[in-house]
Amino acid sequence: MPSGPRGASVLTAAFLASVALLNGCITTHETVREEPERLKVEFENDCAARLFYEAFSRTPDAHGRRESETKFEIPVVLSVSRTVVRSENAAFNHAVRRCDTNQDGKITEQEARIFAEQQGR
Numbered sequence: 001m002p003s004g005p006r007g008a009s010v011l012t013a014a015f016l017a018s019v020a021l022l023n024g025c026i027t028t029h030e031t032v033r034e035e036p037e038r039l040k041v042e043f044e045n046d047c048a049a050r051l052f053y054e055a056f057s058r059t060p061d062a063h064g065r066r067e068s069e070t071k072f073e074i075p076v077v078l079s080v081s082r083t084v085v086r087s088e089n090a091a092f093n094h095a096v097r098r099c100d101t102n103q104d105g106k107i108t109e110q111e112a113r114i115f116a117e118q119q120g121r
């Protein structure tokens, strides 16, 4: 039976190897849902609001949820993955932050026009 610090590391390695052999590998998966409240935003005028909403409706994640997945693996030993699900509100908030370039909480007609051009009219 090994003893001392080296013995402990041998035992730890033997334990991990036996866990890996018995179970194949250690696998964890986590799903995180982002469901924030919509940001309160003001529009300079009706034209600014119309331009913003039309451009927002053309963004890829405006209609429905969007997922992104990150994965970390050590073959045979460890597999960790994480899925982030973004709601429509998260997409709306992202669009507002992009459009409201001076971050004053009010979308001007000029800011809305620039955002609309970025979304490809």
Ligand SMILES: [Ca+2]
Residues within 6 Å of the ligand: 100, 101, 102, 103, 104, 105, 106, 107, 108, 111
């Ligand atoms: Ca602004």
